[in-house]
Amino acid sequence: MAASTNNNKPRVVIIGCGFGGLEAARALARAPVDVTLVDRTNHHLFQPLLYQVATAGLSAPAIAAPIRHLFRKQANVTCLLGEVSAIDPGARQVQLKDGMALPYDHLVVAAGATHSYFGRDEWAAFAPGLKTLDDAFEIRRRILLAFESAEKESDPRAREACLTFVVIGGGPTGVEMAGTVAEIACDTLPGEFRHIDPAKAQVLLIEGSPRVLLAMPEDLSLRAQRQLERLGVQVRVNSRVTSVDAGSVEVQPESGAAYRIASRCIVWAAGVAASPLGRQLADATGARTDRAGRVLVEPDLTLPGHPEISVIGDLAAAQSHVPGKEPRPVPGVSPAAKQMGRAAAANILRRIAGQPTRPFRYRDYGNLATIGRNAAVVDLAWRLGRFKFSGYFAWLFWLFAHIYFLIGFRNRLVVLIDWASAYWSRQRYARVVTGIEQQQAKARGAQT
Amino acid sequence: MAASTNNNKPRVVIIGCGFGGLEAARALARAPVDVTLVDRTNHHLFQPLLYQVATAGLSAPAIAAPIRHLFRKQANVTCLLGEVSAIDPGARQVQLKDGMALPYDHLVVAAGATHSYFGRDEWAAFAPGLKTLDDAFEIRRRILLAFESAEKESDPRAREACLTFVVIGGGPTGVEMAGTVAEIACDTLPGEFRHIDPAKAQVLLIEGSPRVLLAMPEDLSLRAQRQLERLGVQVRVNSRVTSVDAGSVEVQPESGAAYRIASRCIVWAAGVAASPLGRQLADATGARTDRAGRVLVEPDLTLPGHPEISVIGDLAAAQSHVPGKEPRPVPGVSPAAKQMGRAAAANILRRIAGQPTRPFRYRDYGNLATIGRNAAVVDLAWRLGRFKFSGYFAWLFWLFAHIYFLIGFRNRLVVLIDWASAYWSRQRYARVVTGIEQQQAKARGAQT
Numbered sequence: 001m002a003a004s005t006n007n008n009k010p011r012v013v014i015i016g017c018g019f020g021g022l023e024a025a026r027a028l029a030r031a032p033v034d035v036t037l038v039d040r041t042n043h044h045l046f047q048p049l050l051y052q053v054a055t056a057g058l059s060a061p062a063i064a065a066p067i068r069h070l071f072r073k074q075a076n077v078t079c080l081l082g083e084v085s086a087i088d089p090g091a092r093q094v095q096l097k098d099g100m101a102l103p104y105d106h107l108v109v110a111a112g113a114t115h116s117y118f119g120r121d122e123w124a125a126f127a128p129g130l131k132t133l134d135d136a137f138e139i140r141r142r143i144l145l146a147f148e149s150a151e152k153e154s155d156p157r158a159r160e161a162c163l164t165f166v167v168i169g170g171g172p173t174g175v176e177m178a179g180t181v182a183e184i185a186c187d188t189l190p191g192e193f194r195h196i197d198p199a200k201a202q203v204l205l206i207e208g209s210p211r212v213l214l215a216m217p218e219d220l221s222l223r224a225q226r227q228l229e230r231l232g233v234q235v236r237v238n239s240r241v242t243s244v245d246a247g248s249v250e251v252q253p254e255s256g257a258a259y260r261i262a263s264r265c266i267v268w269a270a271g272v273a274a275s276p277l278g279r280q281l282a283d284a285t286g287a288r289t290d291r292a293g294r295v296l297v298e299p300d301l302t303l304p305g306h307p308e309i310s311v312i313g314d315l316a317a318a319q320s321h322v323p324g325k326e327p328r329p330v331p332g333v334s335p336a337a338k339q340m341g342r343a344a345a346a347n348i349l350r351r352i353a354g355q356p357t358r359p360f361r362y363r364d365y366g367n368l369a370t371i372g373r374n375a376a377v378v379d380l381a382w383r384l385g386r387f388k389f390s391g392y393f394a395w396l397f398w399l400f401a402h403i404y405f406l407i408g409f410r411n412r413l414v415v416l417i418d419w420a421s422a423y424w425s426r427q428r429y430a431r432v433v434t435g436i437e438q439q440q441a442k443a444r445g446a447q448t
Numbered sequence: 449m450a451a452s453t454n455n456n457k458p459r460v461v462i463i464g465c466g467f468g469g470l471e472a473a474r475a476l477a478r479a480p481v482d483v484t485l486v487d488r489t490n491h492h493l494f495q496p497l498l499y500q501v502a503t504a505g506l507s508a509p510a511i512a513a514p515i516r517h518l519f520r521k522q523a524n525v526t527c528l529l530g531e532v533s534a535i536d537p538g539a540r541q542v543q544l545k546d547g548m549a550l551p552y553d554h555l556v557v558a559a560g561a562t563h564s565y566f567g568r569d570e571w572a573a574f575a576p577g578l579k580t581l582d583d584a585f586e587i588r589r590r591i592l593l594a595f596e597s598a599e600k601e602s603d604p605r606a607r608e609a610c611l612t613f614v615v616i617g618g619g620p621t622g623v624e625m626a627g628t629v630a631e632i633a634c635d636t637l638p639g640e641f642r643h644i645d646p647a648k649a650q651v652l653l654i655e656g657s658p659r660v661l662l663a664m665p666e667d668l669s670l671r672a673q674r675q676l677e678r679l680g681v682q683v684r685v686n687s688r689v690t691s692v693d694a695g696s697v698e699v700q701p702e703s704g705a706a707y708r709i710a711s712r713c714i715v716w717a718a719g720v721a722a723s724p725l726g727r728q729l730a731d732a733t734g735a736r737t738d739r740a741g742r743v744l745v746e747p748d749l750t751l752p753g754h755p756e757i758s759v760i761g762d763l764a765a766a767q768s769h770v771p772g773k774e775p776r777p778v779p780g781v782s783p784a785a786k787q788m789g790r791a792a793a794a795n796i797l798r799r800i801a802g803q804p805t806r807p808f809r810y811r812d813y814g815n816l817a818t819i820g821r822n823a824a825v826v827d828l829a830w831r832l833g834r835f836k837f838s839g840y841f842a843w844l845f846w847l848f849a850h851i852y853f854l855i856g857f858r859n860r861l862v863v864l865i866d867w868a869s870a871y872w873s874r875q876r877y878a879r880v881v882t883g884i885e886q887q888q889a890k891a892r893g894a895q896t
């Protein structure tokens with residue numbers, strides 16, 4: 001059912017320019033609709049490489065493209081910088097925090113996810129997660145300043161705490177962070193300090209389940225763990241974190257007594273929660289959410305009773321429908337978000353044309369996770385068959401896959417070659433830390 | 449007079465790793481001294497290109513090198529991250545804010561300069577200057593967010609205020625900023641907005657003296673002004689700023705009534721003041737400072753009565769001594785700081801060897817300032833003679849001179865070629881803006 005508007009073009013509002021929102025907007029490029037794409041930052045972030053910014057291997061602009069630059073040639077797309085305060089399904093309007101209201105005929109909600117601290121939100125100040133560029137800068141600052149503090153520290157126990165890094169959560173983000181911090185300590189920094197040996201830093205990866213990379217096949221998980229250990233990371237599986245404060249983490253292993261790790265740099269990679277917009281939208285429409293706050297959607301990614309509202313990406317609890325098979329949950333990964341974005345856009349166009357919508361089908365091409373500069377695990381499921389491999393060639397595959405996607409993303413080969421060559425030569429060129437005074441003032445405030 | 453220490457090596461402490469401190473530390477590389485180089489950031493900043501970070505043309509890591517990476521091969525140099533709270537000439541110690549004390553036999557104070565608001569320090573919140581990376585990020589945020597706000601603004605007067613940019617101060621920094629903001633508006637952004645035409649932005653450059661680039665020959669000043677005007681900048685000379693607030697600037701021209709300009713983006717490039725360490729050091733030693741807070745030094749760059757303390761760079765009011773000529777003041781430019789650093793280091797070694805020190809002689813190779821992507825003014829004084837030129841070839845010269853110095857600085861040609869080619873093609877790839885929520889919360893706080 002088409003909705004008429006001024007100049008008769010249906011208005012599509014897309015909330016969020018992550019992978020889902022970006023692909024939805026792109027898919028509507030030549031369609032007879034007016035698209036408004038609103039995001040609370042001015043850039044689209046290539047999140048798989050965010051940990052590289054956090055570990056000083058890449059500069060922020062290398063992985064963040066200005067949104068309105070990406071859409072400059074799509075005349076029917078208007079990009080706005082703003083934060084959504086509420087969605088009003090009755091009035092068919094999106095409310096922004098600055099008071100602006102965006103009316104819509106079709107809405108795509110792609111607001112993504114944020115960190116979940118399992119109810120212990122106060123831990124956020126002590127253990128930053130890694131979802132935005134501000135997160136990456138904060139983690140980078142803490143990693144590099146930990147070594148700087150150690151260099152000046154005369155007390156051996158305090159120095160050891162400075163040189164102890166804890167990563168909480170053994171999914172791809174945690175594995176990548178832990179492996180890269182170990183490399184910073186052992187490859188990048190040795191020789192640059194006079195009072196400490198950075199290679200003596202301890203990196204611990206704490207995971208509650210029995211293995212890291214739980215979403216991957218078991219043999220790849222084990223290989224990843226071995227590669228981490230070869231880098232010097234101490235992997236503690238079957239271990240839950242029960243307490244986090246400014247200088248330590250308390251860990252409860254499955255069997256054995258709880259113990260405390262003194263650390264000045266704790267990174268949270270253990271849980272995601274959907275954007276609060278999911279809860280607000282569910283309350284306003286009667287839709288249901290799962291425990292992580294993701295909105296349960298129909299097979300065509302719309303809300304029950306609201307076919308004009310689609311929810312995609314990390315905000316959606318969606319299912320993949322293959323004829324003749326049981327529906328399977330869609331994982332919260334970038335390729336899924338992109339496919340959902342394209343599917344939601346296609347369904348909007350079908351609705352406008354009066355055609356029936358199609359259920360979403362997720363094509364899982366596999367998973368990659370990198371551990372360090374020479375190691376990764378790759379699990380591919382292509383039409384040709386299934387490929388699983390790890391180690392050096394897996395790392396090369398991972399590297400070129402990311403370059404490929406980033407080129408399509410940024411079209412600037414030279415930045416990627418620069419990064420890849422720096423990565424190869426064990427150097428890190430994005431070690432700038434700013435805002436040190438504010439952080440130290442906060443730390444002093446936190447300690448008093 | 450050599451001072452004996454543990455292991456008998458004299459201890460040299462260098463405060464600040466700008467151009468002066470960097471060159472002093474480098475010059476002591478193979479000397480029989482122990483050098484401690486302390487800076488309050490972890491990076492050495494190539495300040496001449498800081499305005500490129502502020503105008504989204506370069507990422508921060510391209511112009512900021514990690515200090516301890518630069519000195520990793522100099523075994524006698526220890527790099528520390530810290531902020532100096534006070535210098536104690538009696539005890540020959542440098543006090544850091546975290547409580548650490550650094551004893552010295554020779555001290556080089558190269559703490560540089562900061563902004564001067566001519567006594568109106570409250571203007572700093574409304575009109576950021578450009579001295580550090582945090583400054584550059586703040587200015588970049590304000591420039592880009594001004595266009596974003598204009599896109600959403602329905603009130604025409606408020607929209608015009610968003611699209612009005614004011615640069616205060618017509619020295620090289622102000623000229624470079626004004627020209628680049630005009631290019632952002634006219635080259636980079638057109639086509640990316642749907643409700644505004646960025647090319648209609650107004651850029652005003654306010655200068656109190658009769659011409660911009662006062663330190664350059666008059667004909668080059670006039671050419672620079674014409675080039676700015678060709679870019680669309682409105683140059684207002686003989687105009688003083690009498691008031692700055694969150695949304696406007698009040699200007700008093702030499703003749704005529706004062707007027708107010710409504711603007712959301714005001715950049716301060718009008719005055720520098722020496723670091724407060726200059727005043728503290730002068731009080732502790734009886735040395736004198738000039739009106740800008742710079743410390744008056746002896747011909748060999750040391751303090752009167754304290755031959756073990758040298759003050760260099762923007763913190764020093766130094767003179768250049770050429771035999772048979774009148775001493776001339778040394779300008780506050782990067783090449784002068786570098787030469788002073790090397791001279792101070794050489795004099796320290798002479799003192800250790802019991803030899804007399806030499807007066808400082810500044811070799812002025814000339815001045816460059818760029819106005820935009822195709823224009824610059826170059827004033828060179830080489831042994832071959834004096835060259836003055838402007839326009840396109842001046843810009844090419846400026847570009848290659850900076851690439852040359854940055855290569856020596858970073859040794860990474862590819863970043864510079866990347867930037868130069870992006871600059872050529874009128875694109876800007878460092879447009880990432882973060883911390884938007886904090887800024888908007890502050891703005892709301894400032895308005896209430």
